[in-house]
Amino acid sequence: YNDELAAVAQEWAEHLIRNKKFEHKPNNPYGENLYINIKPNKPAEELPTDEAALSRSIAMWYAEVDDYKGLFGKEPKRKKLLMGPDTGHFTQLVWKKSKAVGCGIARGNNAIVVCCNYAPAGNVFDKFAVNVDPAGHR
Template sequence: MGVSLKAIDYGMVAAMALALIAGPGNALADSEATVLLEAHNRYREDVGVPPLAWSPPLAESAQAWAEHLAATNSFAHSAAGGYGENIWKGTAGAYELSDMVDSWGAEKQYFVSDGVFPAVATTGNWRDVGHYTQIIWRQTTEVGCGLASGQGWDVLVCQYTPPGNYIGQPPL
């Protein structure tokens, strides 16, 4: 029996191998992690929820996924569960880290603060505020992010625990 070689995604295998070889050397510098954490916590402070703490295990996971996305020129959420996730992609070198988080935070303009998920957007579509609500979700306590570049793009992945955006729960 065995596995058909036709079924193997060689791009994914190569990307994961690169991530394993590169290891923590491609992780964010402490100063970059601080910028990302502070950007997240500004949005949380604005709505009166406690600040997030930085999670090295989440950062390691996010870094591996960011490297995969950059190497494969794809843009999709990871399949692993147990945490929330925001992903961002933009022209390499054109954006500051805080700009990347601010692109998610800009969704605040459509946020209904007294809503219960998924009825949390003035547009009627929770996806219009889903990145923002994950950032400010009251029960979320930790974040970790990874940044990678490839094929002309920067890719930022931030993962959160406990995850947010639960149906029937208020974000705040």
């Protein structure tokens, strides 16, 4: 776990809540995964705890593995990566060369945002075959 990455993620998560936005940080030198849980017109107590939000975000990102099947050990075509089902959260989560992670969680406006940064960044074109192993393989 990396405190510097966590601080950057925390700052961005707070920015998103404060500005009522949900978008990736421009020019972020790190890999980034985002998650939001919104409960409009509900009390803040109905939002998940920070631990539950982090757990749900990781589970959702990893669930993209189902759309990545058939691509393990291959170099996916850029068009498939950019236009096909969303798998970038999963691939960043398991990217071999990413050695550090740090996450931030912010809440407000009936929403909770989770932001995780990874270094070095994953999802590098022409490097998927060597960085994304089949589930359970190390």
